[in-house]
Amino acid sequence: MILTITPNPAVDHTIHFDEPLEPGVVHRTDDAVFTAGGKGINVAKYVSALDVEATASGFLGGHFGTFVRDRLDADGVPSDFVNIDDHTRLNTTVLADDGEYKLNHNGPHIVDSDVDELVEAAQANEPDTLLVGGSLPRGMALESVDRLARAGDWRTAVDMGGKYLAELDADYFVCKPNRSELAEATGRTVETNEDAIAAAEELRDGQFEYVLASLGADGAVLVTEDEILSAPALDVDVVDTVGAGDAILSGFLAALEHGMSDSDALRMGILTAARVVGVAGTRVPHLEDVLTNETRVDVATVRTR
Numbered sequence: 001m002i003l004t005i006t007p008n009p010a011v012d013h014t015i016h017f018d019e020p021l022e023p024g025v026v027h028r029t030d031d032a033v034f035t036a037g038g039k040g041i042n043v044a045k046y047v048s049a050l051d052v053e054a055t056a057s058g059f060l061g062g063h064f065g066t067f068v069r070d071r072l073d074a075d076g077v078p079s080d081f082v083n084i085d086d087h088t089r090l091n092t093t094v095l096a097d098d099g100e101y102k103l104n105h106n107g108p109h110i111v112d113s114d115v116d117e118l119v120e121a122a123q124a125n126e127p128d129t130l131l132v133g134g135s136l137p138r139g140m141a142l143e144s145v146d147r148l149a150r151a152g153d154w155r156t157a158v159d160m161g162g163k164y165l166a167e168l169d170a171d172y173f174v175c176k177p178n179r180s181e182l183a184e185a186t187g188r189t190v191e192t193n194e195d196a197i198a199a200a201e202e203l204r205d206g207q208f209e210y211v212l213a214s215l216g217a218d219g220a221v222l223v224t225e226d227e228i229l230s231a232p233a234l235d236v237d238v239v240d241t242v243g244a245g246d247a248i249l250s251g252f253l254a255a256l257e258h259g260m261s262d263s264d265a266l267r268m269g270i271l272t273a274a275r276v277v278g279v280a281g282t283r284v285p286h287l288e289d290v291l292t293n294e295t296r297v298d299v300a301t302v303r304t305r
């Protein structure tokens with residue numbers, strides 16, 4: 001079972017305009033979607049749709065917290081959140097003619113006893129894999145992530161900003177940086193795929209068993225102890241890219257839970273992301289056939305290590 005921890009969940013509000021945004025203009029539309037979001041919550045939703053048992057945890061408070069909990073219940077995703085006094089945030093994605101704008105609030109304040117409760121909740125769930133995903137709310141120190149990683153007999157995946165990845169201290173199963181997070185975590189310039197591979201290798205050799213780097217339109221790279229694999233992105237119609245990184249990680253984790261190989265896990269990540277970018281916001285697309293999908297993804301061995 002995968003327990004996902006989202007320290008800073010959000011209601012994801014995705015709103016679409018058929019015109020460019022202009023300052024001083026009131027833009028109006030009927031096209032708005034609200035979903036339960038935050039990186040760990042998205043992974044719980046996507047892996048559940050990929051037939052893997054998952055529970056979503058983290059901190060929730062206020063009306064938006066209630067919305068997130070209710071939406072997960074309605075979608076049949078089990079949850080076990082710690083209630084906090086402050087309010088869960090609302091993050092907005094504006095899809096306009098001139099591009100995709102992502103507006104994230106920093107989120108609530110939490111206190112030390114909230115973290116203690118979260119660690120207890122993780123222990124009570126006894127997962128085999130724990131995933132900590134997304135930013136930290138104010139008042140939660142990075143050491144709390146190491147504490148969660150060390151609090152039980154599970155493997156821990158992290159999907160966090162590059163600065164966080166560089167400072168983590170425990171040993172981790174997998175991290176999923178994007179291009180800018182790789183650069184931030186290693187202090188390297190990451191422009192080409194070769195740069196990304198070099199940075200991912202450096203990061204892996206620090207403390208991660210796998211580094212799964214999501215490279216947007218260039219697909220993804222997986223660095224393991226023995227080899228470096230790469231896979232291109234699929235050529236699909238993109239509604240928005242929100243949740244694409246969470247989807248790559250979800251496909252990867254779900255495949256490993258199903259006993260698949262590293263190469264098939266990378267392929268599943270690419271397939272899942274190709275579906276998620278085709279729906280607005282962090283809605284769960286149709287994923288049932290991804291496990292058996294015949295769609296070709298050319299996973300290549302870049303080299304052995």
Ligand SMILES: O=P(O)(O)OC[C@@]1(O)O[C@H](CO)[C@@H](O)[C@@H]1O
Pocket residue numbers: 008010012036037038039042091104133134135136242243244245246282
């Ligand atoms: O502010 P964070 O925690 O870094 O990211 C939060 C977030 O942007 O990430 C998800 C997509 O990956 C969204 O569901 C959510 O709004």
